[in-house]
Amino acid sequence: MGLFDRIKKGLKKTSQVLNTDVRDLFKSEGRLIDEDFLDELRAILFKTDMGYDPAEELVSEVAKGMRGRVVQMQEVIDVLKSKLKELMAQDESPIRFADSGPTIIMVCGVNGAGKTTSIAKLACMFRGQDKSVVLGAGDTFRAAAVEQLGIWADRLGVECIKGPEGSHPATVAYQAVEHAIKSNADVCIVDTAGRLQTQKNLMTELTKIRDSIRKQIPDAPHEVLLVLDATTGQNGISQANNFADAAGCTGIVLAKLDGTAKGGVVVAIRQQIGLPVKYVGVGEQHEDLVLFNPDNFVDEMFDDALAAN
């Protein structure tokens, strides 16, 4: 499956919902843009979880330019698209690889966000690029988390470094990096236990894990990815804020975009914190990961509607 097809797969439900709704707004040729219209538009935007301010910003953009006019669907969608693209603009930023030696990636996020699965997907992607991968089973807390990562490692044929029972996650991370250097691996991905961003000591632990990775490679970790569940609402902003503070996140993996949730909170995160989305998870299998591209993301949300018109 090509890249765009994959994004399409992940966003299909999203765009279906968005597009049906927008289509409904325009039962006939054109429609008068009045308060009722704007309110319907508001409902559609809110349901993406993009948050109060971005949604209102978009609505007022439409209101400013078009209130009292009878417009074609194309016009409204063009305004929304360009506004959204403006909000989400970023370099297409894949992984920043180390100039020499292994590239170290640390993965963090709240409980159940999809960290371990996303690591498996990343590992699968790197294997596809003929890179050798070492995984570090840094979730020493949750029951059977080490086994979970180990099963993925076996399936993908990559190495997985596990500490002895009860080891500190920083120690496991250190050992994983050590092994990656020794074995000349290209990439080393370190898993961490899920934690809520309000748990101060656990957030400090993340900082410690990062510091212990740094001991052997000063400019590592080269990437710190925050895995965000696409069903997350406005709490995603607090997550991004606090994980960025504690672990120095470099980007987001938006998991579970294959459901009906739209993951729109990344718009607010982008606006307030500036953290870019790097990858999108669109399923439970190891190949279900796509590179995030904001323009495609936005286009895909509305393209079907235009085609149907």
Next chain:
Amino acid sequence: MFESLQDGLSSALKSLSGQGKLTEANMREGLKLVERSLLEADVSFEVARYFMKNVTEKAVGETVLKSLKPQQQVVGIVYQELCDLMGPVDHSLHLKGKNDVTVLMLCGLQGAGKTTTVGKLGKMLKAGQRNPLLVAADLQRPAAIDQLHVLGEQLGLPVYSDREEKDPVKVCNAAIKEAKKLGADVVILDTAGRLHIDEELMGQLERIDKQCSPEQIYLTVDAMTGQDAVNSAKAFNDALEIDGVIMTKLDGDARGGAALSVKHVTGVPIKFMGTGEKLEALEPFHPDRMAQRILGQGDILTLFETAQKEFDQEQMLAQEEKLKKGEFTLDDFRKQMSMIAKPGLMQKMMGMMPGMGQMREAMNDFDESEMKGLFGIIDSMTPAEKANTKLIDQSRRRRIAAGAGCEPHQVNELIKQYDAMAQVMTAMAGKGMRDRMKMMGELQGGLAQGGTLGKQKQHTGKRLSNAQKKNMRKARQEALKKKRKKR
């Protein structure tokens, strides 16, 4: 974003003070802020709209209370409505007898926290002298079976699993048979997380439901869920007719508006909430706490302070002075009681206060004639008796009873009730607001648990059953609605 909803509301509703009634027009700006607050708390857009419509209808026509700031009055109405919508609570697992096997089933999206919740329920049941069997029916996620086994070991609970079997329906069926052999009386099924639009996997859940006929099916919902909560909850409920909801990860800073959304679309009670990773971190769900959380903290405390002010300021000051000196006479007691009994106002404010719902219900059922009876007793006392109840011996008691037209033991009960109140009131004097609130809670608890108020009712032979109370409440609400319509 506003630090507190009140701050925003106070400017939005400034124009309200001095106006007679709340109207749609004079509340518009304020209600917009409430709506914004709900949306920022992740209440689904439609549910927020529906909710605001209700609140507006309720609020329109209310008299603007003199001593409450309009924004407090509006927040009070919103708070009460939130509590009502997220209630009533039902914390029962509806277990059958210990000789039977009760089957509980958990379902939900990936990563919602099912497995941990299964462990927590297991721990709770064990503490309640039950023998639960945990069943690993998540055959999807790598190492999910191991995870449940580790939890079972930690808790000292048996876990049923079959690593060869690929069909979770068969695993569940076999587990229930096994439960009977093991002497387990509760079976908890840990199903795999799935997307609600995955027809194949949803069909699988329906087959488990059909073949294992669980007594209770619970949906676990992540407190951080956004607008999508309505979609998934509805889909799970359509497929399985869930019996309850368990909210997870409420130990974080999510405002948890999903609770309102999920309750709205499913109509089933929210049973428990997960408040930590430890296996004992499962608490009964309380709508009032959740309502405070959704609205943002602090608002309700302010409201309470104002409610206190509703007592006549001067009277309060005089009272305070006397209380500080340790004085709280029967006359003071009479004043307090008559203020509490003022129709409408106090009840309304009690409804606004966290934890005061019970008290309000007690007041609802408080009969005017009963109150008059109490006052009659006090009025039949001499000033000396009122100032010092210790003077009241058997013969005085008989005289007072004759004067008030009641039995002598009722005089006794009144004095006991007064003593209890006097203790609390004098202790309250000079205390901070928080302590006062706590003490009010204690007093309320005391009164609710067979305090004298309750006994009093028994003697009049009018103790109502819960069903009767409910009917009465309904009738009252209906009457209220009619009244509002007329305006």
